[in-house]
Amino acid sequence: MRLIDRTPKVDRRSFLASTGAAALVVTSTSVLCPTESWGVEAQNLKPETVRTLIRMSRDIYPHDRLADRFYAVAVKGMDGKATEGAPLKATLEDGVAKLDEAAKAAHGVPYADVGWEHQRVALLRAIEGDPFFQTVRGDLVVSLYNQKELWPIFGYQGESASQGGYIKRGFNDIDWL
Amino acid sequence: MPAPYKTDDDSVVVVIGSGAGGGTVGSELALNGVDTVILEAGKRYSIEDFVNDEWESFGQLAWLDERSTSGNWRVHKDFAGLPAWIVKSVGGSTIHWAGASLRFQDHEWKAKTTYGDVAGANLLDWPIDGKEMEPWYTKAEDRMGTTRTHGIEGLPGNNNFKVMKAGADKLGYKECSTGRMSINSAPRDGRGSCQQIGFCFQGCKSGAKWSTLYAEIPKGEKTGKLEVRPECHVTRIEHDDKGKVTGVVYFDKDGKEQRQKARAVCVAGNSIESPRLLLNSASGMFKDGLANSSGQVGRNYMRHTTGSVYGIFEKPVHMFRGTTMAGIIQDEAHNNPKRGFVGGYEFETLSIGLPFMAAFLDPGGWGRDFSAAMDGYSNMAGMWIVGEDMPQANNRITLNADKKDKYGMPTPNVHFDDHPNDNAMRNHAYRQGAALYEAVGATRTFPTPPYPSTHNLGTNRMSADAKDGVVNQHGQTHDIKNLFVSDGSQFTTGAAENPTLTIVALALRQAAYIRDQMAKGEI
Ligand SMILES: Cc1cc2nc3c(=O)[nH]c(=O)nc-3n(C[C@H](O)[C@H](O)[C@H](O)COP(=O)(O)OP(=O)(O)OC[C@H]3O[C@@H](n4cnc5c(N)ncnc54)[C@H](O)[C@@H]3O)c2cc1C
Numbered sequence: 121m122r123l124i125d126r127t128p129k130v131d132r133r134s135f136l137a138s139t140g141a142a143a144l145v146v147t148s149t150s151v152l153c154p155t156e157s158w159g160v161e162a163q164n165l166k167p168e169t170v171r172t173l174i175r176m177s178r179d180i181y182p183h184d185r186l187a188d189r190f191y192a193v194a195v196k197g198m199d200g201k202a203t204e205g206a207p208l209k210a211t212l213e214d215g216v217a218k219l220d221e222a223a224k225a226a227h228g229v230p231y232a233d234v235g236w237e238h239q240r241v242a243l244l245r246a247i248e249g250d251p252f253f254q255t256v257r258g259d260l261v262v263s264l265y266n267q268k269e270l271w272p273i274f275g276y277q278g279e280s281a282s283q284g285g286y287i288k289r290g291f292n293d294i295d296w297l
Numbered sequence: 298m299p300a301p302y303k304t305d306d307d308s309v310v311v312v313i314g315s316g317a318g319g320g321t322v323g324s325e326l327a328l329n330g331v332d333t334v335i336l337e338a339g340k341r342y343s344i345e346d347f348v349n350d351e352w353e354s355f356g357q358l359a360w361l362d363e364r365s366t367s368g369n370w371r372v373h374k375d376f377a378g379l380p381a382w383i384v385k386s387v388g389g390s391t392i393h394w395a396g397a398s399l400r401f402q403d404h405e406w407k408a409k410t411t412y413g414d415v416a417g418a419n420l421l422d423w424p425i426d427g428k429e430m431e432p433w434y435t436k437a438e439d440r441m442g443t444t445r446t447h448g449i450e451g452l453p454g455n456n457n458f459k460v461m462k463a464g465a466d467k468l469g470y471k472e473c474s475t476g477r478m479s480i481n482s483a484p485r486d487g488r489g490s491c492q493q494i495g496f497c498f499q500g501c502k503s504g505a506k507w508s509t510l511y512a513e514i515p516k517g518e519k520t521g522k523l524e525v526r527p528e529c530h531v532t533r534i535e536h537d538d539k540g541k542v543t544g545v546v547y548f549d550k551d552g553k554e555q556r557q558k559a560r561a562v563c564v565a566g567n568s569i570e571s572p573r574l575l576l577n578s579a580s581g582m583f584k585d586g587l588a589n590s591s592g593q594v595g596r597n598y599m600r601h602t603t604g605s606v607y608g609i610f611e612k613p614v615h616m617f618r619g620t621t622m623a624g625i626i627q628d629e630a631h632n633n634p635k636r637g638f639v640g641g642y643e644f645e646t647l648s649i650g651l652p653f654m655a656a657f658l659d660p661g662g663w664g665r666d667f668s669a670a671m672d673g674y675s676n677m678a679g680m681w682i683v684g685e686d687m688p689q690a691n692n693r694i695t696l697n698a699d700k701k702d703k704y705g706m707p708t709p710n711v712h713f714d715d716h717p718n719d720n721a722m723r724n725h726a727y728r729q730g731a732a733l734y735e736a737v738g739a740t741r742t743f744p745t746p747p748y749p750s751t752h753n754l755g756t757n758r759m760s761a762d763a764k765d766g767v768v769n770q771h772g773q774t775h776d777i778k779n780l781f782v783s784d785g786s787q788f789t790t791g792a793a794e795n796p797t798l799t800i801v802a803l804a805l806r807q808a809a810y811i812r813d814q815m816a817k818g819e820i
């Protein structure tokens with residue numbers, strides 16, 4: 121991910137999204153995370169859309185031990201593919217717009233600002249058969265879990281041949297049976 | 298004549314595909330002194346090229362040409378464009394395979410006689426039996442270095458196996474071990490021993506696991522009688538007006554159309570591509586496709602009754618450490634219709650990494666129910682169910698007339714409906730698997746649905762009578778003397794065992810037959 125500014129300045133049009141695991145700031149071009157010192161520049165999608173997709177991604181695969189940046193990396197990949205004219209761009213923009221409408225109708229605020237996870241999940245359950253939801257979930261199941269940086273958090277050790285395999289590194293070390 | 302061979306050399310035997318069947322039959326023909334050309338659609342990699350990374354390796358090795366699916370099997374819903382998980386490269390699926398090498402049980406050669414009439418199933422007895430295959434199994438096990446045969450020691454058990462074994466003991470299962478695996482437990486045949494790397498599916502980086510890529514093909518090539526042409530995709534088999542095959546048309550790595558003449562042709566493209574190729578080779582003389590007078594080409598597609606059971610425990614397991622499939626329970630493999638189904642199934646240890654677990658544990662699943670399971674990854678143990686499925690006439694490979702690949706060939710559709718016997722067996726295995734893990738303290742278990750098919754069988758089946766199947770007891774097509782099928786598509790029925798040892802044994806036997814038929818001037 122590109123760190124666009126280590127101490128992001130927030131312009132006047134920005135707003136603070138209050139419900140994230142770490143508060144995210146949306147500027148005219150980017151989504152910033154001041155506490156984790158990262159930012160994603162929205163290349164093709166609206167920054168608000170990127171922000172909503174990050175929220176939605178966590179709601180699809182909620183891991184409380186994962187910081188927002190892992191979800192942001194996944195969404196950045198989707199943003200990169202949603203180029204002008206690509207069907208993906210319309211799927212994501214329209215999908216988020218409709219999700220926000222549904223959130224406003226039910227809770228009076230856009231999706232990313234709905235307070236409880238179960239409330240947001242209910243909004244997602246209502247659309248889980250839709251191409252929008254399936255596109256995001258289908259991308260995420262690879263783009264989230266295939267990030268090498270998060271494997272250690274799950275105890276997965278990844279590549280092993282260069283380390284001589286596990287023959288001397290605990291292939292049979294189970295001790296509680 | 299030594300290799301390489303000219304395309305107009307009509308004295309060569311052409312083998313299509315270089316996997317378990319093709320790589321073996323091609324190498325063995327060369328060792329028998331027969332001039333042989335293997336045409337392989339995929340690239341040729343070496344062990345150094347393999348990567349310990351599930352998705353990257355998948356992109357490198359998997360057969361990703363367009364395919365479609367239909368039927369009520371779960372794979373159609375979850376992976377509509379990926380009916381099978383198989384390899385496109387020299388070595389074929391023996392690069393992916395896990396090494397489990399089991400002989401058929403005697404009764405499995407005679408499924409129709411043993412199980413009787415099963416409604417909806419198109420059962421048939423094999424025209425061969427365990428006694429006939431015994432010496433070929435012995436030869437295959439020696440070639441492959443199968444553990445627990447020929448005095449080769451079993452592999453040591455890893456963490457995943459230890460959980461399985463503890464559960465098997467609690468349930469009273471008696472036939473549990475680290476299995477018969479074509480993976481070196483000690484250096485053998487110029488290859489080293491298993492380093493417990495844990496990426497058996499991604500190509501074994503130590504070469505301990507048998508693969509035609511480095512264990513057979515180089516031996517064939519050393520004779521000077523084998524030429525392997527990678528990146529050559531065969532689209533058609535041609536014949537003369539006497540109905541004998543004369544050669545094949547293929548596209549080379551530059552996309553140029555080529556024609557290789559042949560004295561005989563062995564088809565070994567795995568059970569989707571092999572029938573597809575025969576169907577695509579239809580001609581004025583053979584309107585329904587080559588060797589299809591029985592109408593059985595493409596039918597009776599089998600994939601084994603599969604599924605997985607994963608369990609999460611209070612404490613770490615680290616199942617991914619070490620050999621992926623060196624663990625087996627065979628107590629349920631016997632035919633015991635009292636369980637509510639005919640045939641049997643094996644439990645085999647199985648581990649997939651975090652990226653594949655996300656995709657396969659509960660395809661389509663999401664939310665806390667799903668992510669909590671992923672959070673338990675390091676405390677997870679897993680095993681795979683592999684059981685005999687029923688051949689059904691309408692489970693079949695057909696051509697999509699309206700969809701063409703880049704060579705202009707119709708793409709294949711794979712239709713599969715689960716048979717009630719398959720479902721009953723799978724549900725029995727889910728229950729037993731969950732009970733096994735619960736007996737060692739699992740806090741949560743998962744009945745994971747089948748993955749895209751890794752065992753693809755039966756679509757050019759072997760039969761005594763030409764009207765029941767496509768090939769005879771030697772894999773020679775009933776209709777065309779110099780056309781052979783050398784892969785898993787010749788299986789009459791699937792048995793409960795992983796198929797590769799049987800594919801290899803049949804290929805070794807077929808190579809000897811072809812040599813003899815050539816010597817007699819029959820082909
Ligand atoms: C992940 C995984 C694990 C497995 N584990 C086991 C196991 O433990 N034990 C076991 O017994 N089996 C296992 N198998 C199954 C085993 O790999 C296959 O049953 C076996 O390799 C099938 O042999 P085959 O010759 O039919 O086809 P393959 O080995 O798939 O070879 C077919 C070859 O033909 C080529 N080809 C296809 N069409 C064309 C064409 N038109 N022109 C040119 N070339 C073509 C393909 O590229 C391929 O290289 C596993 C499979 C997978 C995927």
Ligand code: SF4
Nearest residue numbers: 491492494495497501
């Ligand atoms: S575990 Fe053994 S067989 Fe599997 S990849 Fe590693 S060395 Fe090869």
